[in-house]
Amino acid sequence: MSNIQNMSMRLNQLSSQLAAAGQNGRMDEVGMIVNELGGIHAELQNAQAAVTPETSSAVRQELVNCRMVLHGMMGAAQDIRTAAAEQYRQVLGENKTMFEQLDEAAQQSDYAQAYQYRQLFKQMDQVSQQLHHLDGSMLDAGYQMERAQTAGGGLNGAVAIEELTSSTDDSGTMM
Numbered sequence: 001m002s003n004i005q006n007m008s009m010r011l012n013q014l015s016s017q018l019a020a021a022g023q024n025g026r027m028d029e030v031g032m033i034v035n036e037l038g039g040i041h042a043e044l045q046n047a048q049a050a051v052t053p054e055t056s057s058a059v060r061q062e063l064v065n066c067r068m069v070l071h072g073m074m075g076a077a078q079d080i081r082t083a084a085a086e087q088y089r090q091v092l093g094e095n096k097t098m099f100e101q102l103d104e105a106a107q108q109s110d111y112a113q114a115y116q117y118r119q120l121f122k123q124m125d126q127v128s129q130q131l132h133h134l135d136g137s138m139l140d141a142g143y144q145m146e147r148a149q150t151a152g153g154g155l156n157g158a159v160a161i162e163e164l165t166s167s168t169d170d171s172g173t174m175m
Helices: 003-024 027-050 056-101 104-110 112-151
Strands: none
Touching: 003 027, 003 056, 027 112, 056 112, 104 112
């Protein structure tokens, strides 16, 4: 089994875990998902280095499959984020402004449920950022593989993934 196929299987598992975390609100699972996505990104870099012109086409197709899973996960993360925001507003009602003026410890003790929804919302932002970063890296890797295959050479001298992937600032806007 190729590294990319392994990544695809792990992404499918993470997708299921993300959906389950969204249904039961288990924030500890969301942190694990963020860490796993970072690990998959490192694996992608290693997999790209191992690709030859002969295997490039099959690997590019696997990357397409991985990106399809990522896009599904992006939608799930957005749905969870939206639901958390709605629940946050519903739980707080007219107390939202007062809640936001409290320090974190007071928020957690006085409005525990609202605090949990707010934390889930923030974690979904982290998941979304990781998913978008990984998606961009996969797109870049596929491009590099295609370019290397059409040039008839290996991936020697190919630009590293990080150099091609656009970055975003903390607000999610392109830099």
